[in-house]
Amino acid sequence: MLTYPENYFRRRFRMSKPLFMHIVDRLSSEVDFFRQKKDGLGRLGLSALQLCTAAISVLAYGTAADTVDEYLRLGETTTRSCVENFVEGIIYLFRDEYLRRPTPADLQRLLDVGEYRGFLGMIGSIDCVHWEWKNCPTAWKGQYSRGSGKPTIVL
Numbered sequence: 001m002l003t004y005p006e007n008y009f010r011r012r013f014r015m016s017k018p019l020f021m022h023i024v025d026r027l028s029s030e031v032d033f034f035r036q037k038k039d040g041l042g043r044l045g046l047s048a049l050q051l052c053t054a055a056i057s058v059l060a061y062g063t064a065a066d067t068v069d070e071y072l073r074l075g076e077t078t079t080r081s082c083v084e085n086f087v088e089g090i091i092y093l094f095r096d097e098y099l100r101r102p103t104p105a106d107l108q109r110l111l112d113v114g115e116y117r118g119f120l121g122m123i124g125s126i127d128c129v130h131w132e133w134k135n136c137p138t139a140w141k142g143q144y145s146r147g148s149g150k151p152t153i154v155l
Contacts, residue, residue, distance in 0.1 A: 013053075014060040024052045026093050033085040046074065054079045055086035130154055 009017045027034040028048035037045045054068045058079060061067075065079040074082070091099065102110070107123055114122040136144055136151035144151035 012060075013056050015056075020052070020056070023090070024048050027052060027086070027089050030093060031085065031089040033081070034089065046078070050074065051082045052086065055082040058083050059086070 004012060004017075006017055009020070013020055024034075028036070034048040034051055036047050039045055050072050051074075054072050054074050057063070057068050057072075058065060064076075065083070066076040068074055068079055069076065072079075111121065111123060114120065130146065130152035131154075133144060133151040133153045141151050144153060146152060
């Protein structure tokens with residue numbers, strides 16, 4: 001899992017490798033579910049890396065819980081527990097820093113990033129407009145179509 005180069009890692013997990021490792025380290029040291037334990041025979045159980053990878057994979061792609069079973073050797077119910085505990089752990093650990101109202105400095109940083117990317121004054125402008133997806137893959141057309149019958153994406 002950590003053998004991916006940075007660009008593949010970001011594409012696969014939707015975050016940088018250092019951020020991923022920071023999350024794994026915090027969860028494994030502060031949330032009991034993510035601490036590696038020994039079973040009755042003294043064998044090590046699942047690592048924090050496996051548990052976090054399962055949760056982030058499911059969350060990043062919106063896939064079913066049983067999609068990581070072969071890759072990470074986790075069952076569906078264990079993966080569901082990973083996702084639930086991951087979300088609760090993230091809220092517990094990072095709520096004060098990231099799940100709060102933005103400060104003026106935060107807003108200015110977001111405005112600067114938006115301006116750099118060509119979106120001037122984008123704070124408060126999100127209105128969930130559906131734009132027609134001209135090159136939507138045929139297999140996905142039904143998932144992205146609404147009353148008009150044409151596939152759209154929300155921007």
